[in-house]
Amino acid sequence: MTLLERIKRVTEKNSEGVKTPDVDLDALIDTIYIGCRSMFCENPDLKNNYTLQNCLRKANYHNEARVIDNILQEKKFTDSIMKDESFFSLVKLVSNKSIAHQESLSGKKREKIDYRYKFLNDNSNICEFQYYIFRCHRIYENIVKEYGDTLLNELK
Incomplete structure (x- = not known):
């Protein structure tokens, strides 16, 4: 199941009232948080990780x-608890401090960790979350199209 299929399934479950x-x-x-972490949110100093951004840099x-790095740093969530988080910081916080490792946290970080399910259990929030992914994917699609067009022209 792809990341977008998982997001779609959560949206369906939300609509079903789960x-x-x-x-x-x-x-x-x-799995959505972990998938986003591995695809977009690795440490940018680790040049051999297979994030979308590192793959693009290698090409x-x-x-x-x-541009993708900048998108992921934007703070566009309208949810009152997550409004001060960027996509990058939210995904890193949840995946690193609660899913991959269980860490003792207090205050706002603990509140956000505890809230992570309710956040994506709301379709307006998951739409905002997904919008970050779609914007990054659109950049990737344009590169693939450009590369494909260039390759086709070279083969003529």
Whole structure:
């Protein structure tokens, strides 16, 4: 199941009225956070990790990788608890401090960790979350199209 299929399934469960805590829903939400972390949110100093941005840099699409990095740093969530988080910081916090490792946290970080399921259990929030992914994917699609068009022209 792809990342977008998982997001679609959470949206369907939300529309069906499934509420967290629900073992299946919560597990699905955790896989979304982990998938986003591995695809977009690795440490940028680790140049050999296979994030979308590092793959683009290796293919000499440095500007596009930088644009994606900037998108992921934007703070566009309208939810009152998550409004001060960027996509990058939210995904890193949840995946690093709660899913991959269980760490003792207090205050706002603990509140956000505890809230992670309810956040994506709301379709308006998951739409905002997904919008970050779609914007990054659109950049990737344009590169693939450009590369494909160039390759086809070279073969003529």
